[in-house]
Amino acid sequence: MDILNESRRVRAATHNILAYRVSRNDASKTFYQDHDDDGETAAGGRLLRLLVLADARDVVVVVSRWYGGIHLGPARFHVINACAKDALVALGEIHQ
DSSP states (O other): OTTGGGSHHHHHOSEEEEEEEEEOSSTTOOEEEEEEOTTSTTHHHHHHHHHHHTTOOSEEEEEEEOOOSOOOTTHHHHHHHHHHHHHHHHTTSSOO
């Protein structure tokens, strides 16, 4: 996030939701994984769940959200995960 926060636009985002899932370099088939909601309650956990369900490995995903005056309600979780999924598909990390 320190590198991303060098961007004025990223710093100005209302929320920078982060999740990562990195495989350990051993035979245990386990992962280092965590998330940060950045004030968007439950969004980071849902983003991490997407990574787990997609079996994405060695990725860090940050979805930046700017509040524009319209409350999205629960639909915001769909938008956040859809953005992350589209990026992961485009990068070849998960397949539809």
